[in-house]
Amino acid sequence: MNLENPKKLRPIVEQARLVAENVFRPISRKYDNAEHAYPKELDMLAALLDGMNEGGARASANHLNRDDGDADAQAQKATRNGGNLTGVLGMMELCWGDCGLALTIPRQGLGNAAVSAVGTPEQKARFGKAWVAMAITEPSAGSDSAAIRTSAQRDGEEWVLNGEKIFVTAGERADAVVVWATLDPSLGRAAIKSFLVPKGTPGMKVARLEKKLGIRASDTATLVFEDCRIPKENILGSPEIDTAKSFAGVMKTFDNTRPIVAAMAVGVARAALDRAREILGRAGLLTRESRVFTAASVAESELHRLEAELEAARLLTMKAAWMADNGIPNSLEASMAKAKAGRVANEITLRAVELCGTSGYAEGELLEKWARDSKILDIFEGTQQIQMLIIARRLLGKSSAELR
Amino acid sequence: MAEVTARKKSSTFERVARGPLRLLTQFGGADFAERWRLRGPATKVLYHGAKTGMRAATTAVNGMTKASRLFGQPARLAPAPESALFDPTPTEEQTLIRDSMRRFADEVLRPAAYAADEATRSPREILEQSQGLGLAQLAIPEALGGMAEVRSHVAAALITEQLARGDMGLATAILAPLAVVHALVDWGTAEQQQQHLPAFLGDTFVPAAMALIEPRPLFDPMHPRAGAVRTDDGGWSLHGEKSLVPLAQSATLFAVVADVRGRGPQIFLLERKTPGLEIELEPAMGLRAAGTGRLKFNGARVSAGALLGGEEGRFDLGALVDRARVAWGAMAVGTCQAVLDYVIPYCNERQAFGEPVSNRQSVAFLIADMAIEIEGMRLLVHRAASLCERGGSIAREASLARTQCASKGMKIGTDGVQLLGGHGFVKEHPVERWYRDLRAIGIVEGALSV
Numbered sequence: 032m033n034l035e036n037p038k039k040l041r042p043i044v045e046q047a048r049l050v051a052e053n054v055f056r057p058i059s060r061k062y063d064n065a066e067h068a069y070p071k072e073l074d075m076l077a078a079l080l081d082g083m084n085e086g087g088a089r090a091s092a093n094h095l096n097r098d099d100g101d102a103d104a105q106a107q108k109a110t111r112n113g114g115n116l117t118g119v120l121g122m123m124e125l126c127w128g129d130c131g132l133a134l135t136i137p138r139q140g141l142g143n144a145a146v147s148a149v150g151t152p153e154q155k156a157r158f159g160k161a162w163v164a165m166a167i168t169e170p171s172a173g174s175d176s177a178a179i180r181t182s183a184q185r186d187g188e189e190w191v192l193n194g195e196k197i198f199v200t201a202g203e204r205a206d207a208v209v210v211w212a213t214l215d216p217s218l219g220r221a222a223i224k225s226f227l228v229p230k231g232t233p234g235m236k237v238a239r240l241e242k243k244l245g246i247r248a249s250d251t252a253t254l255v256f257e258d259c260r261i262p263k264e265n266i267l268g269s270p271e272i273d274t275a276k277s278f279a280g281v282m283k284t285f286d287n288t289r290p291i292v293a294a295m296a297v298g299v300a301r302a303a304l305d306r307a308r309e310i311l312g313r314a315g316l317l318t319r320e321s322r323v324f325t326a327a328s329v330a331e332s333e334l335h336r337l338e339a340e341l342e343a344a345r346l347l348t349m350k351a352a353w354m355a356d357n358g359i360p361n362s363l364e365a366s367m368a369k370a371k372a373g374r375v376a377n378e379i380t381l382r383a384v385e386l387c388g389t390s391g392y393a394e395g396e397l398l399e400k401w402a403r404d405s406k407i408l409d410i411f412e413g414t415q416q417i418q419m420l421i422i423a424r425r426l427l428g429k430s431s432a433e434l435r
Numbered sequence: 436m437a438e439v440t441a442r443k444k445s446s447t448f449e450r451v452a453r454g455p456l457r458l459l460t461q462f463g464g465a466d467f468a469e470r471w472r473l474r475g476p477a478t479k480v481l482y483h484g485a486k487t488g489m490r491a492a493t494t495a496v497n498g499m500t501k502a503s504r505l506f507g508q509p510a511r512l513a514p515a516p517e518s519a520l521f522d523p524t525p526t527e528e529q530t531l532i533r534d535s536m537r538r539f540a541d542e543v544l545r546p547a548a549y550a551a552d553e554a555t556r557s558p559r560e561i562l563e564q565s566q567g568l569g570l571a572q573l574a575i576p577e578a579l580g581g582m583a584e585v586r587s588h589v590a591a592a593l594i595t596e597q598l599a600r601g602d603m604g605l606a607t608a609i610l611a612p613l614a615v616v617h618a619l620v621d622w623g624t625a626e627q628q629q630q631h632l633p634a635f636l637g638d639t640f641v642p643a644a645m646a647l648i649e650p651r652p653l654f655d656p657m658h659p660r661a662g663a664v665r666t667d668d669g670g671w672s673l674h675g676e677k678s679l680v681p682l683a684q685s686a687t688l689f690a691v692v693a694d695v696r697g698r699g700p701q702i703f704l705l706e707r708k709t710p711g712l713e714i715e716l717e718p719a720m721g722l723r724a725a726g727t728g729r730l731k732f733n734g735a736r737v738s739a740g741a742l743l744g745g746e747e748g749r750f751d752l753g754a755l756v757d758r759a760r761v762a763w764g765a766m767a768v769g770t771c772q773a774v775l776d777y778v779i780p781y782c783n784e785r786q787a788f789g790e791p792v793s794n795r796q797s798v799a800f801l802i803a804d805m806a807i808e809i810e811g812m813r814l815l816v817h818r819a820a821s822l823c824e825r826g827g828s829i830a831r832e833a834s835l836a837r838t839q840c841a842s843k844g845m846k847i848g849t850d851g852v853q854l855l856g857g858h859g860f861v862k863e864h865p866v867e868r869w870y871r872d873l874r875a876i877g878i879v880e881g882a883l884s885v
Contacts, residue, residue: 032522032523032529032820032821033519034818034822035821035822037520037521038519039520110520110521110524112520116521321830321834322753322757322833324657325653325654325655335834335835339835342815342818342839343808343812343815343839346523346815347807347811350814367807367810370803371811419796419799419800419803420796422803423793426775426806427779427782429793429794429799433790433791434799435796
């Protein structure tokens, strides 16, 4: 048993840290203010991060068969620390820098994870190097993914998409979008499939960009599809409507992406806690004692409590990612990590603002920005409430009809 | 449910150990191990126990024990080997130990918990049975007749969690002597180790307890007020008070933390019959099966040899506090797991408004929360334990584990009672006992150790 960051991943974590510190932090406030302006500074980053992306994609793609060529580990049947763990550790560091910017790094879209998880070799070849966004939510279907009304009709050699998608992260900047659509609304979840739509496809347009509470460096688009035609090969997974497993197929993506979002939350919370400790320490309000006792000051014991919460979230996240790396089903743990990290990050960033007073609240510090950014992390990729439903149903052995 | 079990591997040491098993039937505790199906780890414990026992017998004939061959040096445990990769799972051996502790907890501790809580003491038979688990063997170095080769705090945390899942009060009684054993192993002189440790390896349970906490609000374990003053004859005189000491009614040996002016807090080993030591039973809200009490020192006199580690000793109070915090964190995890395992079937069966109460989000989400927090607590405890066994300082990690386990543990305790409603408040169900026991986590310092 070892719950420390593995030595072999230190270089990549260090690299992510350098990017966070030297690339993200200096432009963090700039792109929070200049919402919808493309952070061109990130273009040069894409190449650098391709290595990390590749590791992540490989692990996502093969996360159920342990074949990443780690021959030594295989031979010894030892534990694997692969792309999923690398991904969450890297993401924690990047989001310590700026989570809005981390969300808009070219070729790091959530759609990339979907292509990796369920794409065919041909699709991976075509879209592996592209920046792929993910379009799920609709104006009247948020957490209830099964209520999706965007439709996909087969017409000869093509699929024809019609409908509206909202809250598409990187929807304007990405090269392609994975669109969730139903083959037949009367068949519910089983008929929901995902489709790859390259940018510039006639019939697809960016209808608007949202102005948001936080993660303002990342574009959030509304996409409209009007008789948007794509080749029949662009469906992700099988076109058959199999009531037993279809929806499970599209949901499987979440097992890989939820730990990533949990990692974002851990990174933002870490940033806020580090900064609050600096500010309170400089004000002479903290001791250097590493053991905290009941008699500690309010600020000290509060920081300590938040630190413990963050540590729990961080370890849950690492464990969920480690399970994916080792081919152990992790839906429950991925939801637990996401639920814990999302709420803890929101609490920590808000409390850090409060503990630092007006310095925390004013724009002279990034604390107020982190407190705005963190809110989305408890919402996207499944809200806190959805995670709780998933966890409770699993623990109690209940169907979605029994526990609604 | 919330635990990841180690993936199946062929059990190497079971194969290795099966051969000599036949030789072991005469070794004390073997029948017991059979009865509780403690095949795996007990096999190893017994195998090593018999091996070292025979070796001890041979060397005793030669008038020389292995320990004395260390030229009067005390035996210490080396750090566990470094591990390069992140891996949250126990080893195969740790899994087997954990699983047999779970069976012992389910079959022996849980059924006895209610009566022990009422009686404010642990039944002698259960303490004697626990001796057959070989827990001291796991903690005492081979050179002193045990089977420990390196530090094994993770195994200790797993054992603690499982026993507490059976009952926290009984687990406290069973594990209390090990805190004294650990202190002797880490800081005792060769003479102290040889004087005290062999008894813990025998067939009979040796009641002993570590006394650190003192009865005052906002107690800081790093600054105990109980003190020891040098006497004219080179011995020590102790003054002050210790509270919530387990096994107060039966312990024959107490390890007492007292401040020595100019040197800082030290441990003193006190026999029960020490003049000037007054023992008062003081049952509390919970941990009642542990038979807690106060120790009062009114110029209690002990010899120079009672100072743990002697004049050159390197006692580290911080390390003692940290390891206790990890152990109490593991206790919280175990008891919280018991709560979760209890409320799930209860809320699934309990009907209200024509359906199970667990069909309501207000109920179901409390249960989901329990599972999330337990897993987080467990990971914090395991991280501190695994860092500790590699020899690093765990001041920060142990503090974090304690903070999380104290606050979330109590939340789970109170939610457990809440989920049963009025039924949770009455003693027909164990949740009210778990509620009382879980309140201890934020209060206790010392007393146990991983």
